Amino acid sequence: MLTKEIVIKTDKLTKKFGDFIATNEITFEVYKGEIFGFLGANGAGKTTAMKMLIGISKPSYGKAQVAGFDVYKQTEKIKKSIGYMSQKFSLYEDLTIKENIQLFGGIYGLSDKEIELKGTGLINKLNLQNEADKLVSSLPLGWKQKLAFSIAILHDPKIVFLDEPTGGVDPVTRRQFWDMIYEAAHHGITVFVTTHYMDEAEYCDRVSIMVDGVIKALDSPGELKNQHNAKSMEEVFIMLARSAKRGE
Amino acid sequence: MRTLLFLLRKEFLQIFRDKLILRVIFVMPVIQLILLPFAANYEMKNISMTAIDHDHSEYSRKLINTFTSSGYFQLTEVSKSYNDALKVVEDDKADLIVEIPQGFERDLIKENQSKIMLAANAINGQTAGLAISYASTIIRDFNNDIRVEWIQAPRMNAQPIIEITSSNWFNPKMNYKYFIVPGVLALLVTMVGFLLTALNIVKEKETGTIEQLNVSPIKKYQFILGKLIPFWILGLIVLTIGFVVSFLVYGIIPVGSFLLIYLFAAVYLIALLGFGLLTSTFADTQQQAMFIAYFFLMTFILLGGLFAPIENMPDWARYLTYINPVSYFIEVMRMVILKGSGFTDIIRHFEIIVLFAITFNTLAVLNYKKTT
Numbered sequence: 001m002l003t004k005e006i007v008i009k010t011d012k013l014t015k016k017f018g019d020f021i022a023t024n025e026i027t028f029e030v031y032k033g034e035i036f037g038f039l040g041a042n043g044a045g046k047t048t049a050m051k052m053l054i055g056i057s058k059p060s061y062g063k064a065q066v067a068g069f070d071v072y073k074q075t076e077k078i079k080k081s082i083g084y085m086s087q088k089f090s091l092y093e094d095l096t097i098k099e100n101i102q103l104f105g106g107i108y109g110l111s112d113k114e115i116e117l118k119g120t121g122l123i124n125k126l127n128l129q130n131e132a133d134k135l136v137s138s139l140p141l142g143w144k145q146k147l148a149f150s151i152a153i154l155h156d157p158k159i160v161f162l163d164e165p166t167g168g169v170d171p172v173t174r175r176q177f178w179d180m181i182y183e184a185a186h187h188g189i190t191v192f193v194t195t196h197y198m199d200e201a202e203y204c205d206r207v208s209i210m211v212d213g214v215i216k217a218l219d220s221p222g223e224l225k226n227q228h229n230a231k232s233m234e235e236v237f238i239m240l241a242r243s244a245k246r247g248e
Numbered sequence: 249m250r251t252l253l254f255l256l257r258k259e260f261l262q263i264f265r266d267k268l269i270l271r272v273i274f275v276m277p278v279i280q281l282i283l284l285p286f287a288a289n290y291e292m293k294n295i296s297m298t299a300i301d302h303d304h305s306e307y308s309r310k311l312i313n314t315f316t317s318s319g320y321f322q323l324t325e326v327s328k329s330y331n332d333a334l335k336v337v338e339d340d341k342a343d344l345i346v347e348i349p350q351g352f353e354r355d356l357i358k359e360n361q362s363k364i365m366l367a368a369n370a371i372n373g374q375t376a377g378l379a380i381s382y383a384s385t386i387i388r389d390f391n392n393d394i395r396v397e398w399i400q401a402p403r404m405n406a407q408p409i410i411e412i413t414s415s416n417w418f419n420p421k422m423n424y425k426y427f428i429v430p431g432v433l434a435l436l437v438t439m440v441g442f443l444l445t446a447l448n449i450v451k452e453k454e455t456g457t458i459e460q461l462n463v464s465p466i467k468k469y470q471f472i473l474g475k476l477i478p479f480w481i482l483g484l485i486v487l488t489i490g491f492v493v494s495f496l497v498y499g500i501i502p503v504g505s506f507l508l509i510y511l512f513a514a515v516y517l518i519a520l521l522g523f524g525l526l527t528s529t530f531a532d533t534q535q536q537a538m539f540i541a542y543f544f545l546m547t548f549i550l551l552g553g554l555f556a557p558i559e560n561m562p563d564w565a566r567y568l569t570y571i572n573p574v575s576y577f578i579e580v581m582r583m584v585i586l587k588g589s590g591f592t593d594i595i596r597h598f599e600i601i602v603l604f605a606i607t608f609n610t611l612a613v614l615n616y617k618k619t620t
Contacts, residue, residue: 086460
């Protein structure tokens, strides 16, 4: 699965807000088709780092390329190549499922035919045939999140960024959600995901753990557990995050 | 272009799905046009008065009759003394006291002059002023009447009298509704254009959907046009509803051209939408946006010349109206609807409103960021 083709590459990427260094010279690479877990305590700088990568926040300094495009100059090209789904549910609640699919399909430049085809496929896969013309607001949270993820990868992006996608979702739905992530990765979509759930960290191919704006560890979950002599990712995380000075 | 169409479709779907907003958009013009012109009437009718007649003569009764039959005054109580009359005023039963002294008729006939005392409740200065001025007019008329009756046709008028008669152009009956309605129409367009745009964009910030749009390849101009065009159309629809209502209720049809009004309204809306967009860039929540919008709307409307004439404002306030887009629109509406002004008459207004449109939109676009 790991073809070692690099899709995200950062070099000392930094974001400062005044004197506060939210993200401090982070350097890492993400390979095509892998599930990259981006962990860290609250306030560690995960979201800031992600925002720079998806082109909605300008870095203070450092270099980064996403899908082969520069985060300073080619943000519009980056935006075409990625999908994004945030913890804050972000489909339009007052539009129906179909209307949301049409809107986001249209925004990413899919043709009417593609929208129709992919939209139907998506609805069938999620078993939402009966709900297709209902408002999104009428769906339970778990379904909404699955729908949001499906719409985020509707345009076959190279990379999909997931910012705590399973927050507030029950364990069964979370499991189903991860099945969808695996499937996407299997189709060659790189998954860049932040999470607070350490069991989810175990599902990732590689994880990085951020503490106080810097990357403290980066490896496969198995390797990290070995290095730290820990039984679970949770232990690894607690060991590393204990040194954190920034509170919540 | 195709992206813009998708965004427009989304916007219209959302607007027409929000039943409350929709109701407000359609009901507001009707209610405001029916209520405001009646409420904002500067003409006073039925000012309650109390009279103290110490004379009980034919003339004193005639004078009181002239008051009550004028339509401006209503005799609510007859008082015995000035103190009684004051009590009536204190009880809020009258706003004007007319005291006719003993010997009113006799003095008038014998000495050719007599005195009457008027006292007005000045808690509401405007009512008091109007009451006194109406009363003076009535007394003058009464005076003329009895002179005609008493002084038998003088061959030559000893005192040449310059009589002033006035006629009111463009609104001959001094119907205040004609004056208010164009202003209310301007107000409606302002509310829809400004408030709805600001709130709509901030709502996307609140729900987080704006972030989803920001990470998509939508261009800034597409997003902004996608927001402005629907509310631009909505504003013109509200104006149209307003015209229908003002015709049905007041029979008002613009003397000037509809085309000119819509042309001006179209540019005006662009300015106001830009201002709404600018407001939204400063607010993170709908509550904040609402407060900012209210501050400006109140100021714009109070200094817009809808209720208080701009000519009566102190200098500093008059200068403020120069930077108030609403005052230009209200003025243009009145000019075109009541006077039938043509394009050349409002060309200065046009230039200024175009300037507003450019300024507001430039500021808004500069201030609207897809990145942080």
